Amino acid sequence: MLAPFRQFLTDPRTDFAGETITYLRLCAIPIVLAVVIGLVLGVLVARRPLLAFVVSNLSGLARAIPTLAFLAAVLPYLGIGFTPAVAALTALGIPPILLNTIAGLRGVDPAMVDAARGMGMAPRQILSRVEIPLVLPVVAAGVRTSAVQIVATAPLAALIGAGGYGDYILAGINLLRPAPLVVGAGCVALLALLVEFGLAAVERAVTPAGLRPGRSPASAAVESGPGTPARIT
Numbered sequence: 001m002l003a004p005f006r007q008f009l010t011d012p013r014t015d016f017a018g019e020t021i022t023y024l025r026l027c028a029i030p031i032v033l034a035v036v037i038g039l040v041l042g043v044l045v046a047r048r049p050l051l052a053f054v055v056s057n058l059s060g061l062a063r064a065i066p067t068l069a070f071l072a073a074v075l076p077y078l079g080i081g082f083t084p085a086v087a088a089l090t091a092l093g094i095p096p097i098l099l100n101t102i103a104g105l106r107g108v109d110p111a112m113v114d115a116a117r118g119m120g121m122a123p124r125q126i127l128s129r130v131e132i133p134l135v136l137p138v139v140a141a142g143v144r145t146s147a148v149q150i151v152a153t154a155p156l157a158a159l160i161g162a163g164g165y166g167d168y169i170l171a172g173i174n175l176l177r178p179a180p181l182v183v184g185a186g187c188v189a190l191l192a193l194l195v196e197f198g199l200a201a202v203e204r205a206v207t208p209a210g211l212r213p214g215r216s217p218a219s220a221a222v223e224s225g226p227g228t229p230a231r232i233t
Contacts (some may be wrong), residue, residue, distance in 0.1 A: 002031030008179040020187070026154050027191070031147045038146070039045050041094075042101025043127065043139075052102050059095035062174030065089065067092060067153050071160055085157035092153060094147040100142030104135030137207040144199035151192045155184065 009016055045051045070088040078084035108131050116126045158166025165184040172181025 004179040005183060013181060014180075016183075019164055020169060022162075023166075023187075023191075024159060026082065026089070026162055026164050027147075027151050027195075030089035030093055030144045030150050030154075031143075033086070033090040033142055034097055034146050034150070037090070037098030038142070039101055042098050042105065046102045046105035047062060052106065056099055056102055057136075059098050060151060062091070063095045067156055068159075071156065075160065080161045082162050084160060085154075085162035089150050090158065093150045096145040096149070097139065097142040100138045101135065104138035105131055108134055136227065137203060140199070140203040142204055142208050144196070147195050147199055148192055151195050152188065155188055 008014055041055070045055045067088070070091055071085070074084040074087045078087060112130055113126055114133070116130045121129065154162075154164060155166035155169050157163060158170050165187050168180040168184030169188075172178065172184065
């Protein structure tokens with residue numbers, strides 16, 4: 001039963017290692033670009049109510065656009081291959097990070113900002129030392145959503161010649177062969193699960209102990225060690 005899959009993976013024409021590297025690059029580059037663009041844009045517009053409203057609504061509308069439409073939109077300008085796929089996947093990954101960044105910064109208690117300003121902090125210091133640490137869990141949740149969405153959607157990039165596991169899936173469908181289809185889909189699913197659980201651990205790590213679900217202030221105090229006050233809000 002496993003012979004067709006073993007034969008497919010060991011076939012030199014399959015180039016499993018090469019396709020895996022291509023797929024990892026196809027996912028990692030858009031994730032990094034989406035994080036940078038989403039964070040920077042979110043920080044820039046969060047304190048401008050009208051601009052934040054416009055950007056948030058445009059981002060929300062962008063999430064409703066089908067992925068194939070993103071891929072088709074970049075073809076006239078970037079052609080086919082790896083570069084247009086990265087551009088389309090980056091555009092797909094920006095909205096969750098951008099929306100969470102804006103929502104998190106606008107949700108910071110103004111009293112904390114006033115207190116930091118009263119201590120003589122400059123606006124840049126307030127952002128880096130007060131606001132960003134407070135919104136990290138919210139931003140991490142947006143990154144997690146964006147990353148999983150990119151990993152799960154990247155196989156469609158094979159339609160424009162970007163390569164990766166999507167080539168296996170397309171070959172399995174076009175040739176009615178279960179081996180490449182199962183291998184491609186299985187690898188995508190496994191990578192998506194790894195990203196989901198990995199970023200969930202990161203999200204938990206950046207969340208203050210007192211704010212984690214299912215935690216009591218007493219247990220947070222125990223873990224924080226003797227002489228270290230628990231963070232309670």
